[in-house]
Amino acid sequence: PDGCVPLDATRGINKVEITDKIPYIISPRHTLLLTDKPLFLRWNPVTDATRYTVIIKSPSEYIWETEVSENQVIYSGKFPLKTGVRYKVIVHTDTEVSSFDEKSPFSKQDYLGMGFALISQDEQQEILAKTQELTQKLDGEARVLSIAEFYQQNRLNVEAIAILESFIDQGYKTPTIYRILGEIYQQIQLPGLAKNYYLQSAKLTGVDDVVGTAKIEATLGEVYATLGSNEEAIRWLKLASNKYEKLGEFQLGDEVKLSLEKLQQELGEE
Incomplete structure (x- = not known):
């Protein structure tokens, strides 16, 4: 839940x-x-x-x-x-x-x-002017992502969620859209909803995008850990750790290993 x-x-x-x-x-x-x-x-x-x-x-x-x-x-x-x-x-x-x-x-x-x-009304006018500018400059997913990011930067989280979920409802289901929705729900402290979007992002991320897959797996590990699902958290963190090791991304890999070791100690694993 x-x-x-x-x-x-x-x-x-x-x-x-x-x-x-x-x-x-x-x-x-x-x-x-x-x-x-x-x-x-x-x-x-x-x-x-x-x-x-x-x-x-x-x-x-x-x-x-x-x-x-x-x-x-x-x-x-x-x-x-x-x-x-x-x-x-x-x-x-x-x-x-x-x-x-x-x-x-x-x-x-x-x-x-x-x-x-x-x-305020002045702030509203500034926001609307910027979104209109982005709308004119960009198309499709690039436009939606740019506006959503702009909303996030201005703490308009509900607006960012609305434009991203509307884009999905129109049939545009991409790993990036789902990942950003996961990030926003995580930011507003709803990890259960964040988890659902991250899982969808992981499912849609291509097998050739090893870095992207590793990042989403590491994030899912953290989310499952906050939800108290240690075994599932360990499973995702191990997947991410293995990919970072093969990629030679040692700094990111070390961060994942620290989280992994902490969870394994709690479960009494080696």
Whole structure:
């Protein structure tokens, strides 16, 4: 199941308790917004839950509340969101669990945390001008990747995810698109979703791309380790280690070996 990890988990092996028993927020999560219309809210579906109470709140007040039976809803926009205010989505279920039950994996110094904020009108104009420029200069996958990267650089994670997932829905299924989606979900501390995209990227990466394959295998090793699946993590790390050794990429290989040795020690392997 999907879950959340400590902020530094992508840099090492940190065990976490993963549970699908709470409606943790998937979107918008740890992101700035280009616009609040439409604003799609999505969370983890909880087994046996039939009703979800969904709330948007600012640090000082509750903005909006509704009740739904699915694990997604569109914010009505009845009360326009203000720029520069950090909002948070809260979901309660009729099984008496809540998104509050997820302890924030983000640093207290991180302004966004598990929340979201709307950028100013001036910033919005700058972003739109740049994306229009990229749209005119580039085509196809290059255009989508460039815009997604630009969104990421500006912490517009929800926008980056939307353009990449839309590209996949149009039938453009490439290893790079899936890998970048994995990176974004890992960045917003949802390793279970990141794992799914990384696996798809690994499946689509050509056998001739040995470096690309090794990198995705090493990343999968880290993700499985953060999810607590040590044996699966070791399997992927071994695959990556073997490839780096054959390629003579000793620095990258040594980093993988360190992670591998730590996991093997925990499992009592030689």
